[in-house]
Amino acid sequence: MRRVPRSRSPRSGLTLIELMLAVVLLAIVFAKAHEALTSASKSSGRETREMVLEDQARRVLRQIAYAVMGANRETLIPDTEAPLSTEDLRFQVNLGIQDGEVIWSDPEGVSLEETAAAVFWSQNPGAVDEQRVVWTKLVAPYLAGELPNGMDDNGNGLIDEKGLSFVVDRNSVKISLTLERVGDDGERTVNTVSTTVTCRNLPEPAK
Ligand SMILES: [Ca+2]
Ligand SMILES: [Ca+2]
Structure with missing residues (x-):
């Protein structure tokens, strides 16, 4: 009886070189995955910071705008005109009419306090009974792109304007604000907002 030659059984297991190659490939895959996750996490954190800062800047700008509109x-x-500006605006607002007479508020102000990087509203600014309310912190010392050098670095028509600036043009006031924040990763986020409002309480026209 003829014997059927025994076929060689398939090789089982991996050689040492194949194992090392697999380990190296796995390490590369894990490193790439970790790099992608870290990058996505940083990007997400930056986007979140930008959104939070923008919301804060817009909210404060609305507060300032409403105060100035009522002035x-x-x-x-x-009464500052371009290219000059001020970071400390004072005014009085209309509280209503009594016996046919307009009742005006005590002096109010919206100002930048540079040492605290804060914008605050005040009643009776400069007086002994002055009261202050901080509306925001994180205010940049100068508006985005501006430097204290006697020139208009950011091309907005104003020279050396601060992180909060007011410019009066006839009955309108242009308000600009830059907030900045440095994240835990050292990355700086900046947001600038601006609006122009008209004072609702205008002088009586000459008769
Ligand atoms: Ca400027
Ligand atoms: Ca400048």
């Missing part, structure tokens, strides 16, 4: 145009101090 009596004739009480704005200082």
